[in-house]
Amino acid sequence: MTMKKKYCWGIIGCGKIAHKFAEDLATIPNATLYAVASRDTKKAKDFGKAYNVFRCYGSYQELITDPKVDIIYIATPHVFHYENTLMCLHHKKAVLCEKPFAMNSKQVKEMIAVAKRNNTFLMEALWTYFLPHYIYALKAIKSNDLGTIKNLKADFGFASSYDPKNRLFNKKLGGGSLLDVGIYPLFAALSILGNPDKIEANATFDKNGIDENCTMLLTYKNNVQASLYSSITKETNTEAIIELEKGIITINTRFHEPSSVIITKNGISKLHEFPVSTNGYSFEAIHVQEMLAQGTMESTVMTFETSLQLINLLDTVRNKINLQYE
Numbered sequence: 001m002t003m004k005k006k007y008c009w010g011i012i013g014c015g016k017i018a019h020k021f022a023e024d025l026a027t028i029p030n031a032t033l034y035a036v037a038s039r040d041t042k043k044a045k046d047f048g049k050a051y052n053v054f055r056c057y058g059s060y061q062e063l064i065t066d067p068k069v070d071i072i073y074i075a076t077p078h079v080f081h082y083e084n085t086l087m088c089l090h091h092k093k094a095v096l097c098e099k100p101f102a103m104n105s106k107q108v109k110e111m112i113a114v115a116k117r118n119n120t121f122l123m124e125a126l127w128t129y130f131l132p133h134y135i136y137a138l139k140a141i142k143s144n145d146l147g148t149i150k151n152l153k154a155d156f157g158f159a160s161s162y163d164p165k166n167r168l169f170n171k172k173l174g175g176g177s178l179l180d181v182g183i184y185p186l187f188a189a190l191s192i193l194g195n196p197d198k199i200e201a202n203a204t205f206d207k208n209g210i211d212e213n214c215t216m217l218l219t220y221k222n223n224v225q226a227s228l229y230s231s232i233t234k235e236t237n238t239e240a241i242i243e244l245e246k247g248i249i250t251i252n253t254r255f256h257e258p259s260s261v262i263i264t265k266n267g268i269s270k271l272h273e274f275p276v277s278t279n280g281y282s283f284e285a286i287h288v289q290e291m292l293a294q295g296t297m298e299s300t301v302m303t304f305e306t307s308l309q310l311i312n313l314l315d316t317v318r319n320k321i322n323l324q325y326e
Contacts, residue, residue, distance in 0.1 A: 014075075126187060128187060153226075153240070177232045186314065193226055199217070259274075
């Protein structure tokens with residue numbers, strides 16, 4: 001019996017999401033968190049100590065050139081995704097890069113082109129696509145049991161007090177609601193309804209020019225609409241509600257992470273629960289390993305085309321609200 005390959009993961013960046021990903025990686029068969037890198041050596045060593053990491057590097061280059069590293073998870077701020085991904089791909093290291101994939105479609109196109117040129121795996125880490133409850137909701141919609149979609153509402157908002165040291169409020173790090181959390185309602189619309197025919201958007205800005213709140217209206221054929229909202233200053237329900245001809249599908253709060261689904265038909269609501277024992281990042285990590293085991297250079301779920309469509313939606317909204325990054 002052939003033993004399955006054990007994949008050695010590396011993580012670039014030691015922020016909050018990297019910690020959650022590291023916790024989940026420990027639960028995955030045939031996965032080892034082998035290396036971590038930060039521009040702050042102490043931070044890398046502290047991270048490594050917490051998760052029993054074999055190698056802790058004070059530079060990204062050291063991790064990328066480590067021959068034992070098979071897959072690199074990029075968990076740096078948005079503005080560095082493009083640069084960090086290209087570094088990895090040029091050294092033929094498989095990449096799982098946090099969302100948003102990059103700052104604009106031009107960067108994403110180049111990332112994909114380099115991945116193809118180097119015959120190296122690349123995927124945007126939009127974990128929601130791999131979560132059991134979300135997969136169930138998509139199947140329920142596509143089954144047509146409730147008929148066609150009439151409207152979609154999705155939001156993601158949380159109240160955060162102003163902190164100039166927080167990347168959320170730092171425009172140089174890609175701060176603001178749209179790229180950080182607005183991407184999730186946009187992803188919901190894209191994965192459920194596809195590309196819209198028309199996009200309208202408006203936003204409110206803070207003194208540093210980052211969008212605090214963003215309202216988006218996507219219009220499709222037959223006047224189907226997706227009403228979307230994101231905020232880093234206001235707490236919202238953070239749910240996705242799909243109104244169909246014969247009922248309603250509600251993806252409960254917080255819809256983008258492990259949650260549950262309510263299906264309402266003929267006035268009767270049924271709750272569908274999907275207990276998850278991890279933070280939820282394990283599902284996308286397992287998928288990446290499956291893709292590598294199959295010798296596939298592109299995800300069959302979070303495809304290059306999906307990432308391109310998503311960044312194009314983000315670019316369009318940014319243009320509508322006149323949000324520019326340096």
